Amino acid sequence: MAIIKNGVNGTVSGKAGSVVFVSTKTGNYVRSLPRVKKREPTPEQLLSRTRFKTMRSHISMLNPIITIGYKAYSYPKRAYDVAMSYNLNHALIQEENGFVVDWQKFMIAKGSPNPITSYTMDFDQENQVFLVTWEYDPYLEKKFDMGTYDSFLFLYNATYNGAEYPFLTNEAKNSLITGRQNIDIPKHKKQVTYEVYIFFVESYGGGNTDSMHLGNIKI
Secondary structure, rough: EEEOOOOOOOOOOEOOEEEEEEOOOEEEEEEEOOOOOOOOOOOHHHHHHHHHHHHHHHHHOOOHHHHHHHHHOOOOOOOHOOOOOOOHHEEEEEEEEEEEEOOOOOOOOOOOOOOEEEEEEEEEEEOEEEEEEEEEEHHHHHHHHOOOEEEEEEEEEEOOOOOOEEEOOOOOOEEHHOEEEEEEOOOOOOOOOOEEEEEEEEEOOOOOOOOOOEEEOOO
């Protein structure tokens, strides 16, 4: 922005459009702004952008869940930022054409250790119910006092592509010591592969466990 000093007959200083006004002891001058040459990004910069974009596409989609799963772990930082940082460093695999997510290492929640020691998954197609049952480590359950934590079962369609249901979770929540949790699955127009995760959340806010990847299921 150019500024006129001392009214319309005064000197002009500053920038206006593609020129800049300069005041010196010998007078006032108008100069063209220097042209800034746009540099092409280096291969390393392009690789870094691709890496960041790959992870951001998933973290942004999952932000409502990330906010719950990283709430205690990330404080006082934003859950989104901490989830991005963690998964960028732990859950990406570089391939010839870019990056892919390692869903087994991808974490939608961080907290105390997940106590599950074994589990089963079953999908009842007739009743459209997906069921997970588990056994847990009683030592961890007592150490972190998580017996009454609510189960958070989460199915994520990682290939989304405008699908009807990018993710699904349970409305009614059972506790860790119940050893089972189900989700009512709406009927899909076409088959979808979901990555399956589970973690446990303190009923009245506060702590939660790490998420655990249970595998994937086609529905």
